[in-house]
Structures are given as structure tokens and as C-alpha cells.
Amino acid sequence: MALLPTGVTVVTVADGRDDVGATVSAFGSVSADPPIVSVSVRADGYMAEVIEEVGEFAVSVLGAGQRALAGRFSAEGRPSARLLVSGQAHHRGRRTRALVLDQALAALECSVRLRVPVGDHVVFFADVVDLPQVAGRGPALARWSGRYHSLT
16 A cells, blocks of 8 residues: 555644644545545554544645654654644644644544544544635645655
8 A cells, every 4th residue: 555645634633631643644535515534543543542532633734845744743652742833833723623734735624423443443534614724835745655755
């Protein structure tokens, strides 16, 4: 699967105690009407637990200039998402209160409608409930063959 290029996103959740975030490349559009997306995360990870508990999350679609940020959010033993966005312009989503990156190419706020365990992952299907305004421009960041690349 590493040879299948995918876009790179940061998924964040405000769980009431702290902000949680992770780099996710298993993200996609499922339906246009109504707008539904899917996000797949490791079943044994904290992100799956928090999304299930809170029931909503935000997605920031990363641009090619955000490789370092993708790396920060994918590191093992990562600290709070608030620390990871330190020095990055961001705001809280109106609906989810999750962190949204201002320089993302696109952003979505989502409410979980269905959770499906699949192998070692959990796929969350979610309704898009808001589209936060972001200012990112330029090519997208993609993951291919285990590395980040610019889509131009």
C-alpha cells in the first residue's frame, strides 16, 4: 500500500482535558450528498479511543510546505496537540472546538455517524458539519513510498 499515493491530513480532537492530534493519510470522501468522509486510525491507539468518546473531530488538509508539521503529529509519544501547533497559526473549530490549522489547504469539522472495526484499524464515517475558513494555497502534501512529496 505504500506505493499508493495519498493526501496527508492532521486530525484533531478536543476531548475536554487536552487536545489530541495525529497525522492521518487514510482519509477520504465517501459521499457528496450528504457530505460524508472516512478516517481510519489504529484500533489500539489513543486517537481511536478519543474519537469514539468525543464523537467529533476536525481535519486539516496539509500543503506541501507543511512536511515538518506532518512529522510532528506522526511522532511516537507525541505531546499535546496544543504543543505541536506552537508557532503555527491555528484556531478552534466552531462546532467541534478542535484545533484547525490556518495554513491548511482545506479544513472540515466532522461528527461521527458510524464506527467500523477493520483489522488493526477503526474506520470512522463522519458527517461534515462545518468548513472552517483557512488560508493555505499551493500544492498538496502527499505520502508515497514511505515519504512525503509535493503534488504539483
